[in-house]
Amino acid sequence: MKRILSILLIIFVVVISGCYYDTEEQLYPELSTTCDLTNVTFAATVKPILQASCLNCHSNSKAVSSGGGVKLENYADVQIQAKNGQLMGTVSHTSGFQAMPQGGGKLTDCEISKLQKWIDNGTLNN
Ligand code: HEC
Known part of the structure; x- marks a missing residue:
């Protein structure tokens, strides 16, 4: 019993x-959906975000016809946009910047935080 x-x-x-x-x-x-900002890298974090939301217009082949000539496919090109402030200005919809992705929904807060973290860490090619 x-x-x-x-x-x-x-x-x-x-x-x-x-x-x-x-x-x-x-x-x-x-x-259950906290934003994990550890181990943010260009290859594993930044690239997939850009691939999903930006490369339709900003790939090397489409940049001229669809993306105002701005390329976001290769590390060196992304680094230029990160360092001149355009990357964060556009995705954060800061006034004075073109809101990106153009015609699409804003990136999630977590995605934006990850891009910022990569920049804070020194825009490394990692
Ligand atoms: C549907 C196409 C499209 C998508 C998707 C898109 N862009 Fe753009 N983007 C454009 C066009 C077109 C321009 C040029 C706008 C202009 O000069 O008037 C532009 C310009 C820019 C610029 C330069 C802004 C400036 O003021 O010179 C940056 C930086 C940028 N985009 C980043 C991004 C990022 C980051 C993403 C993804 C989160 C993204 N774009 C997604 C079409 C797009």
Whole structure:
């Protein structure tokens, strides 16, 4: 009898903690979607963001016809836009800059923070 009670108790605790976990995630979605700014690199972080949101118009082949001549495909070109302030100005929709991506939704706060972090770390080719 004692064993059955213990087993029931364990099942009860597992079920309750399972439910609590679900509820917590639903109540505080930001807990499960915090922005991870560790290990931000050009290859693994910056490039994929630009690829997904910018290269339709700013790839080497399309820059002239669709991107006002601004290239964001190679490291050296991205570094120029990062250092002259255009990259952050455009993606942050700062007044005085063309809002980018042009005609599309703004990047997420996390994506913008990652670009800023890469710049703060020295726009390394890593
Ligand atoms: C649909 C096409 C398109 C997309 C997508 C796009 N751009 Fe642009 N971008 C343009 C055009 C066109 C210009 C030139 C605008 C002008 O000079 O009037 C431009 C200009 C720029 C400039 C130079 C701004 C200036 O004032 O000279 C930067 C920097 C830039 N884009 C960054 C980005 C970034 C970063 C992304 C992605 C987050 C992006 N763009 C996505 C079309 C696009």
